[in-house]
Amino acid sequence: RLQHALPNARIVYVSATGATIVHNLAYAQRLGLWGGEHFPFSTRAEFVEAIEADGVAAMEVLARDLRALGLYTARSLSFNGVEYELIEHELTPEQIRIYDAYADAFGIIHNNLDAAMQAANITGSTGTLNAQAKSAARSAFESAKQRFFGHLLTSMKTPTLIRSVTRDLEEGHAAVVQIVSTGEALMERRLAELPTEEWNDVRVDITPREYVLDYLAHSFPVQLYEPFTDSEGNLSSRPVYREGQPVESREAVARSDELIAKLASLTPVPGSLDQIIRHFGVDIVAEVTGRSRRIVRKGERLVVENRAASANLAETRAFMDDQKRVLAFSDAGGTGRSYHAELSARNTRLRVHYLLEAGWKADTAIQGLGRTHRTNQA
Known part of the structure; x- marks a missing residue:
C-alpha cells in the first residue's frame, strides 16, 4: 500500500527471504519488471507465469541482471565461529533386522501389487488395460514407500540424537x-477411529508402520475393472459398479488382507518427535509444530493432550526463558521465529542445532538453520 500511495518516492525493499522462487519478488512492483508496454512484462501475473515456466534458470538470470543494474543485492549473516559436526548413527543389529524385514515386506507388496492389478483387470496378458488406474496404483505405492522409509530412517537415528542431546544438557547447553x-x-486418523473416552489410555499403534497399513487398507488396488473394446477396437478396462457402489476383486482384497496381516506382525518403530518427547518429557522439551494434539506419556499410560492455538508461542517463550532446555520444531516453526541465544533473553546458553530431518527443500532447511543463528546473539 505504501509504494502505491507514494508513486514518486524512492522505495527500498528489504526482505529476509532470498529470491529463490518468483513469488519472493512478486511484491516488488517498483523494480520495473512489469507495469505496461514500456516494461518487460505487462502484468505481475504475466511475469510470474513466464519465470515459473523456465524454472530456476530464469530466476538465476533475473537475479543476476537485477544485481548488475544495482537493483538487487543479497547479504547473509556471517557464519564465522559456527562449528559443524556430522553425527553418525551406527545401526544396531536389531535395527538392521527390522529394516531388512520391512524391505522384504515391500518387495512382497510390490509383487502382490502387480498380481492385484492383473486380478482387478487393470492389466492383462496383453498389457495395460487402464493406464490411469495403473499409474494411480504405482504412484500410491511409491509415495507410501518413500514416505515410510524416510520416517523409518529418521526414527532409527533418534536414539543417537537423544544421547547427544543428553550430553549437551549435561554440559549446560x-x-x-x-x-x-x-x-x-x-x-x-487413528484418533478419529477411537472413542474419546479411550483417549486417556491410548493403546493404538501410531508409528511409521501405520503409513504402510494405511496404504494397504485404502490405496491398494482392489476395485474390479471389466475389459471392453472401444470404438476403435482397442482393448481397455473400466471400473465395475453395482447399485452405485464399486465392486471389489476378491483376489485383490485377499492379497491386501494377507499383506496387512504380515505388516502388522513386524516390529513398530516410534516416530522421532514422539521418541524425543517421551524420553525427555514435556517439562524439558518445547514443541513448536503444527500439531493441535499429541500423545504423551503420563505414568504407565499414553494419553491424548490437546495443544492450544497459542501453544507454539508459549513453548517458544518457555525455551527462550530457559524454562525448557530442548526445543523441537517442524516447518510450522521454521520461518520467522527466533530460537537463538539472544542477549535480551534469559536463555543465552550455547545453541546446539540438530538437523535431524532435512526434508526435500534446501531453502526450507536453510530457513530452519537460521532460527538459531541470528543477530544480537551471545
Missing part, C-alpha cells in the same frame, strides 16, 4: 532439533 514430519495426519 540448549538443544534445538529440526524435523519435517510430525505424524499429525496419521495420528488424527
